[in-house]
Amino acid sequence: MRDPSARQLYTRPLSAEEWLYVGMGGRNTIQHVVEGDGTLDAEALTKAVAVASEACPGTRLRRQGRRWVDSGVAPLVHVLAGPFDGERLDSPALRTPLSPSGPTCEVLLVPGDPVTVVFRACHAVTDARGLLPWAVDVFRVLRGERPLGAPARLNSDEFLRQLEVPGGLPPIPQGVGKLEWPSPLGPLPRRGRGLIWRRRTVDGSHPAITAKVITALAAEYGPRGRGQFFVPVDLRRHDTALRSTAWLSQALVVDVGPGDGWEETHRRMLTALSAREELALRTEPRLLQAPLPVLRLLSAAVDRAAVRKGRFSALGFVTHLGAFALQDFSAAGFRARTLFTLGGTGPGSPPSIEMMESGGRTEITVAWQDGPGVGERAEALLDQVEEVLSPRAHRHWAGNDTARELPTDGSVVRLFREQVRRTPDRVALSGPEGTVTYAGLSRRADAVAAELTRRGAGRGTVVALLADRSVAGVAGLWGVLRAGSCYLPVDAQHPDARLAELLSAAGAAYCLVERPYERRGGIPDGCVPLVLDDLMAEAAAPRRPGAAEDGVSGHRGFEDAEVAPDDLAYIIYTSGSTGRPKGVQIEHRSLTHYVHWATREFGVDAETRLPLLTSPSFDVSGTSVFLPLLAGGEVILLRDEPHHLSLRRLLEHSGANTLNLTPSHLDLIGQLDIRPAGFRTVIVIGEQLRVEVAARAQEMFGERCRIINEYGPTEATIGCTAYTFRPEADAERAVVPIGMPADNTQVFLLDAQRRFVAPGGVGEMYLGGAQLARGYRGRPDLDRECFPRLADGTRVYRTGDLARALPSGGLEFVGRVDNQVKVRGHRVEPAEVAQSLEGHPAVDRAVVVARARPGRSGKSLYAYVLAHAEVTPEELAAYATGRLPRYMVPAAILVVPELPYTVSGKVDEKALPDPLTEEPGAWALDRAGPAAPVDPVEEAVARVWARALGVERGRLDGQADFHRMGGDSLSLLAMVAGVCREVLEAGGEEAFMAHLATIISEPTLDRVVALCRAAAAGERQERV
Structure with a gap:
């Protein structure tokens, strides 16, 4: 404890309003609740509270007569061991009043899930906004930062005198203070049971939320549709530099007339605030002279009159505290996910409705005196508020009714083993290496699994797979899964630097390498390389006549590891906007759901013969591997990069009857002068599918072949919506719709404020359901940003893709909210490409944009570079090629003398020079001159x-x-x-x-x- 002589350093006189609340016995308590994930140490929190209270001494006050005096004693931290219901909010600790005699503030810590921290203060000493600087400072201290403090000493009476203008204060509106308004929550009981709170979370941020709420409540609960409300206004708005924990709020009186719309109410509120009308309703200063017993009698009389008449001073107190950043209430090991406040009520006061915004959601709480049926009526009031802010018709889309039980709870590992037992001699793989039966593939996979298991690999072990579209690559994949491990496919065409980056970021313990790549330099120390060809040598040998087909039961008795639904199946790396690739972690549960839905949706069966065209590092390849092999079908391997000659052979001579590819590859196929026969399904995914390309494909493959447009980011396990192209119905469209969600998958359309859009409106797609990824490998910061929760607790993935729901019931993709682009089906963040170029010692700044070229499908990347030393575009291209996948290397790199900017200070992409322009003096690569006569x-x-x-x-x-x-x-x-x-x-x-x-x-x-x-x-x- 500090020296007593120092306690008087902070002191201030009570204001008339504070004195009135002291006379009420201090029974009104301000409470802010923070819910979060992780842990908070009680001792560390206690120390942080002490430090923050030193900087905000208004939290240590006790009353001495008519003055507040700093006690020098930090508020206590109480750890609650019992259950704490954050929805019903009926903990006795929340109802315990804090006395003006002190301590006037305290903190409650409730361990559990979620961890809950409650900042509490006697309303006589502070208001809701005055308590927040202290709460923020506590978390600043926990993060190792200095508190900002709130040292100001003036009270509301003093502040109001400073704000007075010539002509005096605005007049008090008529009828204020009279008990003439019914309560939306019914009459008060004659014997109160203390306060009751109810809470509701609504998605999004809502401009003019106060006007919307009070207008709706007046229409629903006010006499003949009219009502009067008290709207507390923070006086600190008149001095934004003022940092004070004092009670510095005044109520603005807002009248709502019959039939008023919220726009009119909002206009009147803005007009009143402009005229500073909140200064009118102030407590009579002469009340400071009244003895406390007189105030207590006055308070009790008002309470009795309100109970007797069933009428109150207004329809409600409605407070919008504003929007807050959750990181301000987070610390090491603890991440805030929710912030809300619990209000109180005074004598003759109506229910209190409090609103706070954070994390893309709005928290709404209702407080009033408890009594029979009050809880139910409070929920009904919250239903009304929610409907105004987030109409049910916007929140609930029939397309999200996708609940469907899985036909089996087995993982893909078990399903494949069962398929091998059913059809051991059926061809599983075919291609340049010949054919491999299911039993032969199983033997090879068991050999890989046995060696991984012998080396200690198992659940949670990441095993990289550096192989082509080959027998070894497919067998290696199944071997990793049978060992219970997680596979990380990497493209053999990636440069060594990229391989090393991905394997290190994923923490790969082993790398299964196909023979041509065993000497690659991209395998980091700590990752053990294992040559697939050597592991499978014995298993790949022809069976001796009469030898047992041990591949059916396992490699010399090998038993598959037990795989749980939440075990990792694979990790796929995608481009990252921060300059670092992101490792998407897919669990077995998600993969199993995708397999069952896609198998049914695409009509995959034992007769399916599906080529593997895409890179193994592209998650789309999962469709070509898992679906046919789990249905008894055949995977056709194409080792070389697809080109028109190999594609023609594939389509005409391989016996394939199903395709899975990107729109760019489909466009390339459409340029071939062929008419392949026998195709049942063409699955297109990875980019926007133009109707022109789909129609040409339909004509090429025939009317009996389904052209299916599949949509889905890597974070939602390959694909999560699908639409079958209809040539006649879709002829007038520019792009093919993406269809309806998969089983147990939901698509939510939200606007920029995270509000649900009206039917037919354009919104960003947020995906929910069984196919969502666990998150990003080692990137909790990105998990919080990209995998938020909706108000009802649904975990979603924020795609950045814009879509609308069509009247026909499906979804149509309409664009992006950011600069992310698709290049040949691969997701590319231009910022990652730019950051890679900025690693060159001669480069100061790089900007990368995607542009479409006339007459060409898809987009190409173009880079614009500011350099401080001589460097050629060829040097920069070689530098990028050594660090990025081929699809991320810019098609052209321009060294420019300057970058154009918009008035807002952003690079003006439209003003960047066209790298292929013919304008003289353009900052581009060397250009060809006019063509001379040629043969x-x-x-x-x-x-x-x-x-x-x-x-x-x-x-x-x-x-x-x-x-x-x-x-x-x-x-x-x-x-x-x-x-x-x-x-x-x-x-x-x-x-x-x-x-x-x-x-x-x-x-x-x-x-x-x-x-x-x-x-x-x-x-x-x-x-x-």
Whole structure:
């Protein structure tokens, strides 16, 4: 305790209003409640309260006569051991009054889930806004920061005198103080049972919320639709620099007339605040002279009159405390998730309605005297408020009625083992390596699982998988899952730096490596490489005649690890807006739900033959691997990168009858002059599907083939909505809808303030349900940002995608809320690409944007770089190629002297130069000059290039570089297909495509023309 002589350092006289509340016995208590996740140490909290109270001495006051005096004693922290219901709020600790004689403040700590902290204060010493600076400072101290403090000593009487203007205060509105208003919660009981609170959480932030609430309550509960309300106003608004814990609020009297809309009420409130009308309703200063016994008698008389008449001084006290950042109420090991306040009532006072906004939600509480039926009526009042702010018709969409029980509770591991037992000799895999039966695949997977288990891998172990679309890659995947571990697929085409970054971030303990990549330098220390080919050598050997088919029962008795629904199945890394890739963690529960829904939705069965076209590091590949193998179907492996020749062979000769690919690849296929037969389903996912592309695919594959547009971010396990394209019904659309949610999946459309949009309105998609990811690997900060909870507790993923619900019942994708783009189905955050370029020692700043080129599907990335040293675009491209996946390397990099900015200080992307512009002096890569006369072969190739790049033919000469002209890998494949189709004869196509690697590494017009001539010459020589 401090020296007694120092206690008088902080003191202030009581105001008339404070004296009146002292006369009431201090029974009105201000309480702010913080609920959060994690832990809070009681001792650490006690120390933080002491430090914060030193900076906010108004929390240590005790009354001495008509003055508040700093006691020097920090408020106590009470740890509650009993249950605490944050919904019914009936804990006795909340009803215990704090005396003006002190202590006037205290803190309650309730361990559990959630952890709850309650800041309490006697209303005679502070108001709701005055208590908040102290609460914020307590958490600042817990975070190791200095408290901001609230040292001001003036009281409300003194402050009001400072605010007086010539002409005096505004007049008090008529009827104020008379007991003439019914209570929305019914009459008070003659014998009160203390206060009762009820609470409701509503999604979103709601402008003009006070006007909306009081207008609705007047219409519902006021006599003939009219009503009078007290709206407390913080006087600190007149001096924003003032930091005080004192009671500095005054009630604004707001009248609502019959038929008034909230807009009119809001206008009147703004007008009244502009005229400072809240200063009118002040407590009579002469009450300070009244003895406390007289005040107590006065208070009791008002209470009795209110009970007798069943009338009160207004329809309600309605307080909106504002919006607050939850991080201000968080600390190390504790993250606030909810903040709300509990009000009180005084003599003759109506119910109190308090509102606070935080974390994208609005908390509403009602307080009044307890009595028979009051709780039920309070809930009914909250129903009314909720309907005004968040109408049920907006919150509940019929498309979200997706509840469906799983046909089995088995994991994909068990389902695959059962499938092997049913069909051991059926072909599971086919491709360049030949065919592999289910039993053969099972033997290989068991060999991998047995070795991982022998080395100690199991539940929670992350095993990286560095393999192609191959037998070894598929067997390695199943081996990891059978060991009970989590697989991390990485693309063999990624540079070593990217591999090392992903494996380190995921904490991979092992890396299963296919033979060609065993010497890669991207496997970090601490991650043990295991060569898949060696592990599977014995299992892949032909069975001896008469030998037991041990692959059916397991690898020499190997038993699958027990897999729980919440165990991790895989981790997929996606691009991150902070410059770091994000590892999405998918649990077995989510994967199982997807498999069952997608198998039924896409009609996958034992006759399905589905090619694996996408990279194993792209979660879409899960559709091609899991669905057919768990239904007894066949996976067709395509080891090489898809190009028009390999795709033509696949479509015409492989026996495939189902496809799973991106719209960009479908667009490429649409340029092939073929009519594949026997296809049942084409599943398209990863980008927006244009009707033009879908219609061309429908014509190519035939009317009996379903073109299904699937939507879903990695965070929602591959896909979570689907729509079957209807050529006639969708002909007038620009894009194909994304359809209805999957089983046990919900889609919520919210606006920028996190409010549910009206039917037909555009909103951001928030996904909920069984397919949501656990979160991001080692990124709790991103989990909180990207996986919030709705007001009803539903955990959701914020996609950033905009959509609307169509009158037909499905969803239509309409765009993004941010700069994220899709490149060949892969999600790309331009900020990550820019940050990678900024790692170059010559670069000061990089900006990356996505742009569509005329006549081309999809978008390409373009980078604009400010440099302080000489550097060429080629150097920067090589630098990016060594650190980023190919699809994230910009199609063009421009070194510019300056960046254009908008008036708000942001980079003006529209004003950035076009990298392919012909304007003189543009800041771009070296450009080709006007084309000179050329021979027919060069002219034909140049025309194909111009169409693929979306540039003028005159821009292309022999030195034109396809990549530097803005071409990406997919448009290069489209260019190659066009050259084969329009320039070469059929016999020269094979010879030309044999040089694909050369074309990719040296994609100049001269080189492509030379290869065309060589291929044509070879064809002529063969004919001779």
